[in-house]
Amino acid sequence: PEIRIIENGRNLGYTGGNNAGMLAATGNYFLLLNNDTEVAPDFIDPMIHLAESDTEIGAVSPKIVYYDHPDTIQYAGGGKIDLTRGRISWRGWMQKDDGRFGEAVETTLLHGAALLVKRCVVEKVGLLNEHFFAYYEEIDWSLSIRKLGYSIYFMPKSLVLHKESMTVKKDSPLRVFLMNRNRIYLSRIHTGFWQHLFFIHYLLGVSLSINLIRFLSKKRIDLVMAYCKGIIAGFRNRDIQTKKYLKWR
The missing domain is CATH 1.20.1280 (Monooxygenase)
Structure with a gap:
């Protein structure tokens, strides 16, 4: 397939950069993938098949493991959302990838490093809120998607390796x-x-x-x-x- 490169002229952050891509894209699905990730072959197909299986599924995130420790999970679905303290958690975080999270399940949150969302859902919920620039934008999106009545799913058959915080260092x-x-x-x-x-x-x-x-x-x-x-x-x-x-x- 052809690849179109978009030059924005300035750093628009995770939100603005992905929004520019979605506005230019023509498909029925948008795949948002961080530039510090590597993916397994055919990782898209299981997410597409899952999303196609139910019209109420709005978005899907794959299993995400750490690039330097591929046997350690970063994301196996969303966990607890505590807006009173501004905290969120990831299901399976820092646990061994030993098969415990091998089933596709409905979950609470997408992970911004890798997610698949239906175009029809974005047309209703809106693009990523560019006020965020980066961080917490996928939490905002997840909450908004679920408020519209769509569900979010975790798909373990799709695998992404994440080189976390390579673009912006943790102590930056x-x-x-x-x-x-x-x-x-x-x-x-x-x-x-x-x-x-x-x-x-x-x-x-x-x-x-x-x-x-x-x-x-x-x-x-x-x-x-x-x-x-x-x-x-x-x-x-x-x-x-x-x-x-x-x-x-």
């Missing part, structure tokens, strides 16, 4: 900034008044102290600054619920 100030800011965005969009208020109290009363101590113990003033800037940015942006990126353009 940019990553700390985006992760912290976007937790606030996610809470603002998907929680009610009282739950969001509880989240703010937890963020400022518990999470802030824990992370500042952790960063200072490493003598990482740059991460302290990034964390604090993330909080400020999260509260300043009052347009996070704008419809600009929630509609199919």
